[in-house]
Amino acid sequence: MKIKKMAYLASIAIAATIISQAALATEGGGSTYPMGAENYLVGALPPPGFYTLFYAEHYTADTLKDNNGNTVPINFKVTADALIPRFVWVTGNTFLGGQVAHAILIPLVRLDVNVNGTGQTKTGIGDLDITAVALGYHHSNKLHSVLGLDIFVPTGDYDKNALANIGRNYWTIQPVYAVSYIDPAGWNMDAKLMFDFNLKNKDTNYTSGKELHFDYSVGYGFANNWVAGVGGYAYKQITTDQQNGINVPNNKGQAFAIGPSIKYDNGKGFFITAKYQQEMDVRNRPEGKAFWIKALLPF
Template sequence: MMRAIVLAAMLVTSAAVADEGGTSFWLPGNFSSLAAVPTDPGWALPVINYYSSANAGADRTFIRGDRVSVGVRAQGDFLFLSPTYTFATPLAGAQAAISVASAIGYVNASADTSLRSPAGATVAGNQSDSRVGFSDLYPTATLKWNDGVHNFMTYAAAEVPVGTYDKNRLANIGLNHWAIDGGVGYTYFDEKSGNEFSSVLGLTYNFENPATHYRSGNDLHLDLAASHFFSPTFHAGLVGYFYQQLTGDSGSGAILGEFKSRVAGIGPQAGWFFNVGKSKWYANIRGYYEFATQNRPYGWNLWLTLAIPLSQPPAQ
């Protein structure tokens, strides 16, 4: 089980959450159970269906292109694919893997009022927008080490701004700026007791959006998961995250000031390993309820994940 396919636990994605327009590169909850556990070498295809619903009251304002939006509400539904290759030959004593994730998705967004900037003309009433499009690209590289029940990981990720974006629209899927992210992770997994705990800590550096001259601040994020294996193929437990913007937003487009954001989330999870032919697949469902928010929409999100091995498992 220690080397089963669990790549869906480390898919890097993006959706409506924080910073410029209430949206950040890092999506809290990216990492979950077994995040640092090595996997079988070869090709695999993690697939994630991610749904989110978030809102912010009339006392919260957000920069969206050339508008200051008040009372923002947003729903998103995304299907992410992340073809991943895990190398059989160790690198620095670790198992290395590379992947590139992207998604097609639907976003629906609305705002009670929008104020054009810098002219300041008021557009009264509810403004709404929806669209279907593609996300940015998210290349990721990981190194994982195993020492008995202890598993360690380091990762590096980036955002390549090629997704659907228009600075004059409320609903966007791409962010239109580059970002880099990196961090470390740990998983404790004792097959005898069936107990598992995972934690991944990372930092994001954001570059400026050239269309709006807005640079989101840098942030720290922590993903947590704990579960118990009730059988060799089924586990359940809790997941959580904490996201904190460390530096303020900047650039000529950041007319609301530093605008630091924060959020925490917690919820249940369950995962199953099952055989398809000679391959072992992995499915997971988890959800988060958000709280302790600051300068961002808040709500809930649901993840449905499936890790599909594409290479033949190694001979036993």
């Protein structure tokens, strides 16, 4: 029920130690956007007002996949925990026939990385996600959509020589389209499509490739405002990375995730969703699992 989601989190910047031993898609094998963060009601803006969304994630991975989908023989484990408030202002204005809204997301992250017996843990604020503008459309009482533009700001702690980084150290421009079909007594379907334009990390002279990905959920409504089904994400890196202006070969990433998903909506402006997702069909990235909770609190 909100505008695009999230800032950084478990984008797990696994860092130089792993990069030196295996080809990874995008710098550090992660992304600015935490894949699979969204769930039910992603494409439906509420009435004008101020809203607070809360996201919480627990992500773990101990397998790294290469360009052929084979497991890389590296002993490593990544654990990321995040609490992520998103403050949303749905204005009373309209533009091009849509509700105008703005938002900011502030991720609070704890990241633990261990590679071949060497570990590092960092805690702090990650990269901010600013929804510069979002336009919400209500095509019917069941079909809704949002068109918007997110900007990820490199505010998180970063050190090019560190094993764990909770910031990416580069800007990302992300156009977003989200759509929701909502039926309390029938099928519910949601998708959030994103395309990431990553700018250069000036500390490493590295530019991660463009990324196409979408979060999804499909469920069925039953008694007392509950919806149950499945959710996850699909991810594909479209262009190759570059370092010092030279293409990095055989490093485009991909992944797919799916798992059970559930939602409760009290019909009075509050809802909460929960999702578990397992990653699979992974290339040039870590393969792990995540548990997500999302809640909307109107005020």
